[in-house]
Amino acid sequence: MVKMGFLSLVAVLCCAHLAYGEIHSMKYFYTATSGIQTFPEFVTVLLVDGQPASYYDSNIRRETPRQDWMKNAVDADYWDRGTQISIGDEQSYKANIDIAKQRFNQTGGMHSVQNMYGCQWDDETHVIDGYDQNGYDGEDFVTLDLKNLRYIATTPESQLTVNKWNSNPGQLAYDKQYYTQICIEWLKKYVEYGSSTLGKKVAPEVSLLQKGPEVACHATGFHPDAVMITWKKDGVEVDDDVDVGETLPNEDGTFQKRSVLTISPKERTKTQYSCEVTHKSGLIEKILDEAELKTITPGSGQAPVGIIIGAFLGFLALIALIGGAVWYKRRNPGNGFVAAKTGENSSRSSDEA
Known part of the structure; x- marks a missing residue:
């Protein structure tokens, strides 16, 4: 499995x-x-x-x-x-x-x-x-x-x-x-x-953020939650040295997502890199250059590239x-029971674990 x-x-x-x-x-x-x-x-x-x-x-x-x-x-x-x-x-x-x-x-x-x-x-x-x-x-x-x-x-x-x-x-x-x-x-x-x-359509705000060799293409404030972030090198999609984060909720009902590209400053001068964000509201492209790039410096109070989670909900x-990657359930009071809701506060049936 x-x-x-x-x-x-x-x-x-x-x-x-x-x-x-x-x-x-x-x-x-x-x-x-x-x-x-x-x-x-x-x-x-x-x-x-x-x-x-x-x-x-x-x-x-x-x-x-x-x-x-x-x-x-x-x-x-x-x-x-x-x-x-x-x-x-x-x-x-x-x-x-x-x-x-x-x-x-x-x-x-x-x-x-x-x-x-x-x-x-x-x-x-x-x-x-x-x-x-x-x-x-x-x-x-x-x-x-x-x-x-x-x-x-x-x-x-x-x-x-x-x-x-x-x-x-x-x-x-x-x-x-x-x-x-x-x-x-x-x-x-x-x-x-x-x-x-749930049916509203809000375009993402896209920023390029740098910390050392890592450059994050960060999209936030979008709705619905489906979004695709793609790095390109001279117009060709890049898969190596790319870490795509998960889609996370913001407190205002919108969402955010980031994709981090690890690349040296020297390599950036040789070829043109760009980030494309595809959303239901349209396509946004950001060219990786100094005009677009924001640098995150230690002690600035800004979130590090690897932990850009904004107002990520407490739950x-x-x-x-706590490492909540997967889940566990039992089904009997005193022997492991979970009364899982089905809507209108009702509970699913249970049997003995």
Whole structure:
């Protein structure tokens, strides 16, 4: 099984519509931690088309809207119901960490339990897909193969869970119904609720930033999230010595992305390098020359090229910092249960882990 990091997964799910049309997505992220004092012990986030729609953590202990369109689309009871569900999820996830530590024969230390699940829908081809990734301590644990309707174990410790889940035809049938029908129905509703915001088109602002031999082509403030950044040398695409970052959300609902080219000042004088940013709003090209280049100097307060994340949302920073590349889930109160939301604060069915 090929492992995919959290941000890489977001990039694939969010940005595929550059080539294949308008793909809408709904993703839930659950993260529980222990032994990490500077972060909430439990966080849940709902993303719709890459934008945070609702949020809960163990510090605020309240399900809250993150978009005006989400707040206005539902009644006040929606947030009360969501709060109660998230409080229950919080307790379950804390228990999950203890169970996982027992499975892996661990005692103290820093640990994380995570789950990412959701669905996507192409409004042009009507192709749908669903995904459910589970992990423990930043390593794959269980992943859903929706096409073959089975769960895949990636460690010996997860085989017992997978055997039980795959031997429950009723739960598998529900999972198929959830990912192919229920989740898609709620995704379409959320897209309709937020059409004025999710459908907006904002061109990126593009800057060339230099720190030593690294030159970053940084695009920010764009919407929708699909963007492609390409470096060219005398008009020919360059792949070597290029590090393409992930598409990250800004707090205002727009997105940012960067691509870093490592090149010596001497090499820049020999040939012409340019950066092309392709977005739904159009094509932007920046020629790499001194007039366009901004230098980042140590101690200036500017972000280093390798960490240009702007106003990156706290929940994503949390996931990245604790190694949230993959996800982990259990399904029974006291024995590992996650009440995953399906919309309107309801919970998915569960079975014994």
